[in-house]
Amino acid sequence: MAPASASNWIKYVPSEWSTPPLTNRNQRQWIIDIDEPLRWNSYPGGCAVYNTTNSTGPSSTWSPNWATWPTVFPISPGTFINGRWTGAKSQDWFDCRNWDDAEVPIATSNVVINAAYSPSNHCVIGMNINPPTAYAASVLLTTSGAAWNLTVQNNGVLQVGGFVRVVNTSNITFSGITLLNTASITAGDLTITGNSSILPRAFFRSEFATTSAAFNGP
Amino acid sequence: MTINPGGLLDLRGGAIGGNLSLTGNYINNADANAFDHLGSTMIFNGLGGQSINTAGFTEDFGNLTLAKPSGDLTLSAPINVGATLTLTSGRMFTSNPNGLLTLSGSNTTAWTGTSYGPSFVHGPMVKTSLTGLAFRFPIGNYEFDRYSGTPSAQVTLGWDQNTNCGILVPATVHMTKWDGGMWRD
Numbered sequence: 001m002a003p004a005s006a007s008n009w010i011k012y013v014p015s016e017w018s019t020p021p022l023t024n025r026n027q028r029q030w031i032i033d034i035d036e037p038l039r040w041n042s043y044p045g046g047c048a049v050y051n052t053t054n055s056t057g058p059s060s061t062w063s064p065n066w067a068t069w070p071t072v073f074p075i076s077p078g079t080f081i082n083g084r085w086t087g088a089k090s091q092d093w094f095d096c097r098n099w100d101d102a103e104v105p106i107a108t109s110n111v112v113i114n115a116a117y118s119p120s121n122h123c124v125i126g127m128n129i130n131p132p133t134a135y136a137a138s139v140l141l142t143t144s145g146a147a148w149n150l151t152v153q154n155n156g157v158l159q160v161g162g163f164v165r166v167v168n169t170s171n172i173t174f175s176g177i178t179l180l181n182t183a184s185i186t187a188g189d190l191t192i193t194g195n196s197s198i199l200p201r202a203f204f205r206s207e208f209a210t211t212s213a214a215f216n217g218p
Numbered sequence: 219m220t221i222n223p224g225g226l227l228d229l230r231g232g233a234i235g236g237n238l239s240l241t242g243n244y245i246n247n248a249d250a251n252a253f254d255h256l257g258s259t260m261i262f263n264g265l266g267g268q269s270i271n272t273a274g275f276t277e278d279f280g281n282l283t284l285a286k287p288s289g290d291l292t293l294s295a296p297i298n299v300g301a302t303l304t305l306t307s308g309r310m311f312t313s314n315p316n317g318l319l320t321l322s323g324s325n326t327t328a329w330t331g332t333s334y335g336p337s338f339v340h341g342p343m344v345k346t347s348l349t350g351l352a353f354r355f356p357i358g359n360y361e362f363d364r365y366s367g368t369p370s371a372q373v374t375l376g377w378d379q380n381t382n383c384g385i386l387v388p389a390t391v392h393m394t395k396w397d398g399g400m401w402r403d
Contacts, residue, residue, distance in 0.1 A: 166225070176226070179236065189242060194224020200252060203226040206236030214239045215219050218266070 009043040009050045013062050018055040024076040032088060032097045083109035083136065087121030093134050098123075107161060111136040113150060115143035122149045126156030126183065138162040139177075139187070147173035153180035160187035163217075167193045168202035176203035179211035188217030220245040221252045229258030235280060239263050245271045255280045255300070262291050262308070269294050276320075284308045284337055293317035305337035312341030319343040321355075 012034055016023055025033065033039055041060055043050040054063040080101035089097040096102045098121070105111050113123055125134045131154065139160050141150055147168070152158050164187045168175040176192070179185060185206075190213070194201035206213050219240060221227050225248055229236040235257035241264030246252055250272075259281040262268050265288050270277060272295035281301045284291055286308025293311065296318040303321055312319045319339060345355060364371055375393060377385055385391060394401045 168224070190219040191222065192220070192225030192227060193222040194226070196223035198224070200226035200248075201224050203228055205226075205228040206238065207228060207231040208236055209231065209234040211236045212238070213236065216239075216241045218242050218264075 009046065010040050011043070011050075011064060011066070012039055013041050013059065013064055014039065015059065017064050018059070018062055022072075022074055024074040026076050026078045026080075028080060028100065028102050029088075030073060030075060031102060035097065081112075083111040084117060085111065085113040085119050085123055086117065087119040087123060089121075090127070091121045091124040092127045093123055093125045094127075094131060105134070105136050107135040107159075108137050109135070111139045113139075113141045113148050115146050115148055119148060122151065125150070125152045125158055126154035129154045131156050133157045133159055136160045139164045140167070141165070141175065141177060142167040143173065143175050144169045145173065146170075147175040149175060150177045151180060152178070152183040152185060154182070156183045158183075158185045158187075160185070163187065163189045163191065164204075164215075165191045165193070166202045166204060169193075169195050170201055171195045171198050172201075174201055174203065176205060178203075179206040179208070179213065181208065182210040184212045184214075186214045186216060188215065190215050219243075221248050223248045223252075226252055226254065228254040229260075229280070230254040230256045232257050235259070237261060240268065241265065243269045243271060244277075246277055247273050249273070250275050250278055253277065253279075257301075259283060261285055263287070265289055267292065270297055271295055284310055290340075293319060296320070298322050305339075307337045309337065310339045310341075312339055312343055314342040317341070321345045 014022055014033065041062060043063065050063070051065070052063055053065040054061060082099075082101050082103060083105050084100035085098065086100050087098050089095055092098060094104055096104050099105065113119065125131060134157065136158070137160070139150070139158075141148060142165070147170075164177070164185070166176045177185075190204060192202050192204050204213075219227075219242065229238060235255070237259040239261035244260070255278050257280050260279050261283040263285045265286070267289045268286070269292045274295070276296040276298055278298050278300060281304065282297075282299045283304040283306060285304075285306040288308070290309045290311050293313070294317055296315060298320040299322070301323050310319065311317070319342075321343065345353065362373065392403055394403055
């Protein structure tokens with residue numbers, strides 16, 4: 001939970017606080033927003049400054065009075081899908097905030113990276129060197145428009161119990177899975193399907209002697 | 219694994235590319251360009267039967283390794299191995315023309331194996347070679363033809379000491395050829 005370094009005089013300030021009402025968010029979006037350090041302002045001036053309401057100037061100086069307004073954080077109902085990539089915060093597979101249900105996929109998760117769900121970032125396993133092993137029951141990367149990519153790198157390992165499918169029916173973009181530098185993937189099966197009318201649009205790429213792929217299904 | 223139209227499997231890495239191992243079938247429903255193979259290694263290592271299938275074209279591989287603990291690899295489409303065919307374990311079933319194996323590597327290691335016998339090609343195959351370039355291959359009891367070109371080939375008969383089928387005294391071995399009417403010593 002943010003902020004990383006605490007002070008006695010801090011407040012959570014949503015980005016739209018000065019222009020009410022607050023925007024509806026689902027549970028995951030509220031959790032992610034409250035967990036964002038940039039949403040927390042500090043008030044080193046002490047109690048008097050802390051209690052003063054201020055909605056002018058840069059947002060880093062705003063000071064809401066949560067005791068009087070607003071008293072409701074509007075939460076929109078919704079279900080959350082395990083394994084659905086949103087990329088809401090970054091490209092990091094291992095950041096739970098990038099997944100619809102705020103959980104990093106496990107071996108029973110059916111991972112879906114789908115342009116229809118408007119992810120904010122591509123997906124990367126191995127943002128840093130020697131990441132933990134990433135698991136999934138299946139991986140489906142699909143789009144009919146914008147390109148979305150999954151990259152495994154920096155000694156990253158992706159273990160998939162079932163299928164890996166890359167589908168791109170767009171006739172413009174180039175979308176797929178890439179293994180970079182040292183990386184590996186094991187899965188049951190691989191299917192690559194593009195737009196049949198033109199050049200390849202869906203790819204699986206593993207170009208290095210230090211990258212390996214194994215598909216162990218029937 | 220399956221490459222459908224519009225898909226691309228890219229293992230190309232120049233001298234050494236990526237490697238991919240399969241325990242299932244290899245199916246390319248697109249075209250030969252859908253597999254970018256240069257420098258790559260494709261390993262068939264499934265326990266059961268495996269096959270290579272295309273939409274009717276010749277599939278090109280860089281290096282191809284047969285390392286099957288059991289079962290056979292059947293070519294249901296013609297393939298060309300441009301670098302090295304490694305026969306470690308298991309049989310590769312070929313047929314002409316729709317399952318023909320061609321080795322087009324210009325190096326002398328177009329084929330490697332641990333020994334004669336445990337792994338071999340069962341059926342017709344073609345080896346393309348430059349004049350004067352030697353290579354060896356376990357042909358078993360197959361017919362040996364010059365498929366194209368004009369130079370006369372020099373053939374050396376050999377066998378593995380550990381799997382020699384009872385050849386104990388080389389002086390008793392005879393080579394014969396069929397001259398069109400009879401076998402001649």
